[in-house]
Amino acid sequence: MLDYKNQAKWPNGFGSQQSPIEIKTAQTLKSKEPLDYHVVSDYQLHQEVDDGTTVRLTGEGAARIFNREYHFVQVHFHAPSEHVIDGKHYPLEIHLVHQNDIGQLVVVALLVSAGELDDEKLQQIMTTYENGKTEPVDLNISDWAPWYPVGFHYLGSLTTPPLTEGVEWLVLTNPEFTISDRQIDWFHQHFGDDNRDPQPLNDRQVELYK
Numbered sequence: 148m149l150d151y152k153n154q155a156k157w158p159n160g161f162g163s164q165q166s167p168i169e170i171k172t173a174q175t176l177k178s179k180e181p182l183d184y185h186v187v188s189d190y191q192l193h194q195e196v197d198d199g200t201t202v203r204l205t206g207e208g209a210a211r212i213f214n215r216e217y218h219f220v221q222v223h224f225h226a227p228s229e230h231v232i233d234g235k236h237y238p239l240e241i242h243l244v245h246q247n248d249i250g251q252l253v254v255v256a257l258l259v260s261a262g263e264l265d266d267e268k269l270q271q272i273m274t275t276y277e278n279g280k281t282e283p284v285d286l287n288i289s290d291w292a293p294w295y296p297v298g299f300h301y302l303g304s305l306t307t308p309p310l311t312e313g314v315e316w317l318v319l320t321n322p323e324f325t326i327s328d329r330q331i332d333w334f335h336q337h338f339g340d341d342n343r344d345p346q347p348l349n350d351r352q353v354e355l356y357k
């Protein structure tokens with residue numbers, strides 16, 4: 148199983164365009180255009196997998212991202228967040244993984260804050276969860292995607308081995324839902340801290356969309 152306490156021993160983290168990163172808003176390139184990310188076919192989840200370091204749900208759906216079509220492939224979770232914004236971790240980061248017909252990956256990361264109420268869809272995922280097992284699930288998470296997305300765009304990598312580069316990232320800071328402290332605790336109790344440390348930005352440019 149992936150050991151988050153010994154990240155230096157992970158294989159293949161040798162590139163210069165690794166993820167996650169710490170984003171400093173003052174150093175971003177401000178875009179004049181809105182962020183072109185829209186769900187065009189519902190994100191429908193069919194299967195829930197305990198992979199030991201997180202819970203991963205696979206399904207189907209589609210999105211338009213910068214005027215290109217992508218299939219929605221899977222969603223999984225990191226607590227606390229992997230991306231750090233102006234020195235701040237969020238309690239939860241949701242990764243919506245997309246792939247197009249020639250294998251290019253875009254991960255839409257939702258940085259989720261703590262609030263008063265449970266998120267109902269996360270609650271259903273927690274209720275379905277069975278230690279070490281794969282379970283059927285029927286859940287539509289399309290409305291996790293903000294209708295007017297605000298956040299950052301940059302080029303990075305997978306955040307788990309093989310840490311492959313060439314992955315495009317949309318890191319969104321305005322999901323329209325929160326999760327409760329009790330739900331945050333659930334992730335920590337089952338998986339511990341499962342966030343990769345921020346990696347050097349090197350000469351990459353981060354774009355800000357708002």
Ligand SMILES: [Zn+2]
Nearest residue numbers: 223225242306
């Ligand atoms: Zn992830």
